Amino acid sequence: MDLFGDLRRMNKRQLYYQVLNFAMIVSSALMIWKGLIVITGSESPIVVVLSGSMEPAFHRGDLLFLTNFHDDPIRAGEIVVFKVEGRDIPIVHRVIKVHEKENGNIKFLTKGDNNEVDDRGLYKEGQNWLEKKDVVGRARGFLPYVGIVTIIMNDYPKFKYALLAVMGAYVLLKRES
Incomplete structure (x- = not known):
């Protein structure tokens, strides 16, 4: 799997689209979290x-x-x-x-x-x-x-960064059909 080769082959419009898609996923997660805070009355629902x-x-x-x-x-x-x-x-x-x-x-x-x-x-x-x-x-x-995944990611930081890199690469390189 050549991550950088795939990125070079992608045209600018596709790259912008994928970055925007990633930003929308992150902002949606944050909005859901903030909504849960309001609904539950807890700073950490x-x-x-x-x-x-x-x-x-x-x-x-x-x-x-x-x-x-x-x-x-x-x-x-x-x-x-x-x-x-x-x-x-x-x-x-x-x-x-x-x-x-x-x-x-x-x-x-x-x-x-x-x-x-x-x-x-x-x-x-x-x-x-x-x-x-x-x-x-x-x-x-x-x-x-x-929540054991959270514990594993805190106990093994390299695993956390690898998992985040794989998820980020998947979102950026995933092509819409």
């Missing part, structure tokens, strides 16, 4: 479980669908995805305790189902409880192991 801390409920590689409607109260037993200051990657764990104050403020404590202790060791220093502002979303559904 889909996340991948990265560790085994929630087994047996969720396994590494499961794809979670999230919502984050601020009117819904947080309850014990609910599975939330939260961000902690100083950590880039959100955490998927279960709410084990909720403290509701008279003024309506809610604080809660989380724990992974497969962990021995609660998450206070994961929170920022001096923080013992999470608040609603820390929540990225709440698990509403999942697809088992679909």
